[in-house]
Amino acid sequence: MKRKGAFRSKEVLVTGGLGFIGSNLCIELVKLGAHVTIIDNMLPRQGGNLFNVRDVEDKVTVNVSDVRNELSMNHLVKEKDYVFHLAGQVNHVDSMRNPVQDLDINCRGTLVLLEALRQHNTSAKIIFAGTRGEYGSSVKLPVDEDHPTNPKGIYAVTNLTAEKMVLVYDDIYGIKGACLRITNTYGPRHQMAHDEYGVFNWFIRKAMDNENIPVFGDGRILRDFLFVEDLVECMLMVASTGEAYGKVFNVGTGVPVSFYELARKIVEIAGTGKAKFTAFTKEREEVEPGDYYADITKIKKVVGWKPRTSLEEGISKTVEYYRKYKKEYW
Ligand SMILES: NC(=O)c1ccc[n+]([C@@H]2O[C@H](COP(=O)([O-])OP(=O)(O)OC[C@H]3O[C@@H](n4cnc5c(N)ncnc54)[C@H](O)[C@@H]3O)[C@@H](O)[C@H]2O)c1
Secondary structure, eight states: OOGGGGTTTTTEEEETSSSHHHHHHHHHHHHTOEEEEEEEEEEESSSSSSGGGGGGTEEEEEEOTTOOOOOHHHHHTOSSEEEEEOOOOOOHHHHHHHHHHIIIIIIHHHHHHHHHHHHHHHHHHEEEEEEEEGGSSSSSBBBBBTTOOBBHEEEEHHHHHHHHHHHHHHHHHEEEEEEEEOOOOOOOTTOOOOOSSSSHHHHHHHHHTTTTEETTTOOOOOEOOOOOOHHHHHHHHTOOOOOTTOOOOEEEEEOOEHHHHHHHHHHHHHHHHHHEEOOOHHHHHHHOOOOOBBBOOOHHHHHOOEEEEEOHHHHHHHHHHHHHGGTTOO
């Protein structure tokens, strides 16, 4: 990675650092010589798992606490150089069943963090992990950052609002913030217990269990699937690019793949499982935005990042990881 030295001996706070993306990021940060502090509340039915950071457990400081806890946050932001904000309510289905909790974690949690920075450390830089869901249904493809934002579910609304908060604190208080609209991401360390979010990893579990992979509708909906190692590299490159602050970036591959094609590839690589067309559940249909793939011209130009992992390679690495550590995730 370019700018590798940027994190050596830096103080880094990762919110949601025991989850899927957060833990992969923490492992890489440790490799780059950063001093990593994690805050994660182990929200039930989400991806928080201590096993995720087992390989670096003696090199990271873990706080099991909540980003909505002002006293914790006021303390934890002090002397940090970077804050990667990944703690969030990420379960799309739960966001509709319990929208007030989603609002509370994703919006109030982000605001408590920003206020802690405003009062205790205005020189830290914050990288916010938002979602492609902020766009809602695509009116043109590929989707660039100027595309209208018409979120389809509460999770996407609260992410869009949190993103705006980060940009307001950048603009008014000079707390440097960069915002990412991340596409569907997959790979090692994702929760594999249920299918309420993280469809790619769920397909992998079904294939590995030699079961039917439920492909909703006719399977032709297009998505842009990103391997987590590429996302981690992207986040680090964004953090170390001065011109990235105050901006919003799409993060994806730009390569459309249908859900049927995805299921077929997973079966081929795992060697087990079978794609099976299934009717949408009502809950799913309500928040399904349809085709999406990202235009990543802006991030390529400003940050110099582009994804490197092919779908086949990403699937192989993911299957290999869960073959080894299945009992920690099933
Ligand atoms: N995985 C994806 O495809 C994807 C795509 C776009 C955006 N994102 C965003 O990236 C971030 C990380 O997602 P992930 O896929 O790693 O999910 P994850 O569930 O694996 O990780 C989220 C972590 O946040 C923690 N958390 C939740 N509420 C918290 C709170 N109030 N205080 C402290 N910790 C809390 C959870 O315990 C969990 O460990 C989320 O903000 C999500 O919206 C993810």
